[in-house]
Amino acid sequence: MSSPLLELRGCTIRFGGLTAVSNLSQSIESGELVGMIGPNGAGKTTVFNIITGVYKPTDGNVLFQGKSITNLQPYQITKAGIARTFQNIRLFQSMSVLDNVRVAFNKNLRTKLFSAIAHMPAQAQEEEDVLEESMKMLQMFDLTSVKDERSGSLPYGAQRRVEIVRALATKPRLLLLDEPAAGMNPTEKVDLMQLIKRIRDALNISILLIEHDMKFVMGICERIFVLDYGEKIAEGSPERIQSDPRVIEAYLGDQE
């Protein structure tokens, strides 16, 4: 049996006396669309930060394509093939939308510093390829018309889309989306849902997403797991999660 794309093995992280994530084991297969839900403060973003190397787990291991990435730096993990977006948007605000996407191509550049300084022919050719690919990606997200706008000046929904394009431009095998639909109106949410599905099918990548909008999560995820106080309390198909008594209790409190 081949190993899963991503595997968390007994990951625990403590900040002083607080155990933010406790003994979490979870795997994600190639091509899967998985949702992670849970009440506020359940440790969802912390899980993302463990996967992407922002935090080192106190205990446990993170494996990506069968290899441990637990002790890698965030940029090395991105290079290995995991990209993410942020809950509070982190665009390169002063740069144009197009340049935001171009930054993501850095990790795969063949021509390096000196050819960039001297503007060698090989580098000029690569620049054109990067430009072309960036434009293709922007087109997929309907952002070509704003490519020269300062990314910080875009409306909120468009900024979220730029963040996703930028993450995809690093050519990941696994994409982590932290509340991609936050702050969007219902029509934008429906569009985004279809878009996420389309990306997954077109690029054949796995997606793990955090989202509070239940209609959204239930609508697109094939599998969902639920965190509460840093512990996994349930896992399964959307239907099973909806009827799971522990999940209902975590969200709505005890029935008494």
Next chain:
Amino acid sequence: MLKTHRDKIIFLCGIALVLILSRFTDSINAYYFQIIIYIGINIILAESLNLINGFTGQFSLGHAGFMAVGAYTSAAITYYIGPHLIHGHSPVGEQLFFFTALLAGGCLAAFVGLLVGVPSLRLKGDYLAIVTLGFGEIIRVIMQNLNFVGGPRGFSGIPFYTTFAWTYVFVIVVIFLTENLMRSTYGKGFLAVRDNEIAAEAMGINTTKYKVVAFVISAFFAGIAGGLFAHYLTYIKPDNFTFLKSIEIVVMVILGGMGSTVGAVFAAIVLTILPELLRTVAEYRMVIYALLLIILMLTRPQGIFGGRIDWTKLGKKLRREKKSS
């Protein structure tokens, strides 16, 4: 493709223009000539510091240190090795030798930039500024205690090599290379580090490496500027490279607008000429200079050319305002 050729043509035209202009510099009054050379050196310094402070968003106060390393290294080479190498009169050989000495000064400065960069670039903001400030002072104190380069008495007898042509060829080369870098996809990485370090890491950018690279390139250019400075004055002393010099360069970058090449060039020109113009008011000179800086920063904190200026939009906006009024 057309665009890349356009840049090269502009570059070659610039070099040609410098070479043509250099034919006429003999007739210029020595005082004006000196100002012209200082402007060139300051442009190189400002544009190189722009790489660190403007494009990469780090705050360095040690630029005079890199300049000093370049100045002393190249001067020591031309002073000590020059007489042994240059026999008879071979002007071409002499110029080539000067060029090599300048590059050597730049390389040593770059190496020092690497030494400073690797441990200190884990620091951010104010902390980094203080470390680089300390570094600049260390360089100055070392020079003060090295007797073979004159120690506190200064280093005199450096051959006079810096001409108009040398200075401005380097100005054009530095601007051209920096612009190339900043327009490239690789160069966008520096801007990404400035805008949001966490996101840059998430894009697969090794932020520490990019910061060190910015320091090294910047130090290299500063070292060259130092070499030009030494071979123009023919006499340098550690006091030329106090942290006041560093601050002067930082002011140029901020005044011109962080991360703007046009701004750095413009500010270097203005801030070199301004103190000279103000000589007429004698003792009030520095007061007025400081006041002008304060007024400018209050009215345009992003610097003269800072932020993105979109001329077409500005034009539209002005027209709209006219209509509505």
